[in-house]
Amino acid sequence: MKKIIMSLVAMLSVQAMAESPLWNCAMEFEAKGEGLQLILGKYEVTGTGTLDCYGLNGQELSVPIKITMDSQPVNLRVAFGELYAKGVSAEIALFANSPEDLLGEYLAVRAEAAIIGGVGAFVATHAKFPALVLHVGLEFTHGFGVNLGIERMKIEVAN
Secondary structure, rough: OHHHHHHHHHHHHHHHHHHHHHHHHHEEEEEEEEEEEEEEEEEEEEEEEEEEEEEEOOEEEEEEEEEEOOOOOOEEEEEEEEEEEEEEEEEEOOOOOHHHHEEEEEEEEEEEEEEEEEEEEEEEEEOOOHHHHHHHHEEEEEEEEEEEEEEEEEEEOOO
């Protein structure tokens, strides 16, 4: 019985991959973070950017996006100061039928710091059936501050 179920899951997965177009997507963004959170508190990052996607069949799509990153008032996070970031991220998506599957809420782990200038990186993931998406990002920062911990990241279409 277990072998039959596993065979069905494998067959459906292969079929889903064959029916969905393959996209290569990247995100560019500029953001500002400010606040104070030493496990308790509030630190929020907001910004805008572009989600650029290229399909294997030659399609191109560029979507203006809004990014918000924050956390609960009590969270495993040390963040303080005011940071400005400019960065890029690449997406690894399984079973994504369209670039819209990359929008939504993510759980992210972020580390960034700056004293005048600095760098940062983040990894974020979300599952929006049927897609499983992983963002890996790198950013250059300036300002003064630190943002290290777990946060919620929301990517949505900009108005």
